[in-house]
Amino acid sequence: MRLTDIPLTLLAGGVFGVLFVFLKVPNGLRIGAMLGSALLNIFFGIGRVPPHTRILVQVIAGALIGCTVEKSDLRRLPSIIKPTLVVVGILFVLNLSVGFLIYKISPIDPVTAFMCVIPGGVTDTPIIAADMGADTSKVALAQLARYIMGVGFFPPMILAWDNLRTREEARRGKNTGGRAAGNSAARQKSAVKSPWAFVCTMAAALGAGILGDMSGIPAGTLLFAIIAVVILKLGFDFAWLPLPVKKFTLLVSGCYIGSAVSMNDVRGFGELALPIAIIVSCYVANCFVSGKILGKISGFSRKEGMLIATPAGATDIALSSADMGVENTDVIIIQIFRSIIAIVVFPQIINLLILIFF
Secondary structure, eight states, X not given: OOTTHHHHHHHXXXXXXXXXXXXXXXXXXXXXXXXXXXXXXXXXXXXXXXXXXXXXXXXXXXXXXXHHOOHHHHHTHHHHHHHHHHHHHHHHHHHHHHHHHHHHHSSOOHHHHHHHHOOSOTTHHHHHHHHTTOOHHHHHHHHHHHHHHHHHTHHHHHHHHHHHHHHHHHHHTOOOSOOOOOOOSOOOOXXXXXXXXXXXXXXXXXXXXXXXXXXXXXXXXXXXXXXXXXXXXXXXXXXXXXHHHHHHHHHHHHHHHHTTOOHHHHHTTHHHHHHHHHHHHHHHHHHHHHHHHHHHHHOOXXXXXXXXXXXXXXXXXXXXXHHTTOOOHHHHHHHHHHXXXXXXXXXXXXXXXXXXXX
């Protein structure tokens, strides 16, 4: 690896990231960084990011996730714990069943197959997958496809379906769309934004992340960093990361994943076409099924229930829900807890199952 490879990789990722942000692509900086660094490595073979970057990325990602949890979210737990557990349970069954199906019908190894399906972050999941010995490039491509569908296809699909069903119900003189679950109050976010809070957050995340890496637990770096920052945030209300740090993490994590994609991966993309089609189809079906179940057990409206079951990030769902006229804050809170559980718990169980059965 030449010394110029790293800055060139970051430059390529940065150029595409800024371009995608300018084009208003959802999560554009991260996706653009992945694409730019991937293209550099595919066509010139010089996309490089130091291997230990994954530790730093997981530390900051853990801090970012930990900072998203607010005390006001915990006060909503009694009312959202049941729908959260239902969503997580269904997603876990989906993760295992579809992952096993992909493993059986394709040449993909079991760890990679399960990690391709996991409903986690588009960059967090591939980095965790690398820790578990999975094929990072395949996981990244599958997760990217899931994410793009989650932010680009699901919201208009949900809106169109809800409009269609609403018109049909109006003609029949009844309403089965479900009532709105009734929490339109804005989330109460911490106002702490100080250099010392940033220093304490990074110190807690870094110290815990290093311990997590030494523990040998899959995704231990990310897990320990999240726990440390959540304790700092909820216990002392003294956790904060400035926007430039967030953007830097998105850029570097995108470049880290993109630089793992080579021309050989592109040539072998054909073996991922069917698994990706299966993953997307199953998530579409789950959106309808889970949305219906959430409406029955928790009174969410049709749009609310389907948005909760959408395989995208909490921020993306927040933006989509605003555009769709959904003001229920519980939708966002459930998505946050769903994402954290998927990223933290699912890999641990998958790793255990791999050790036992494979």
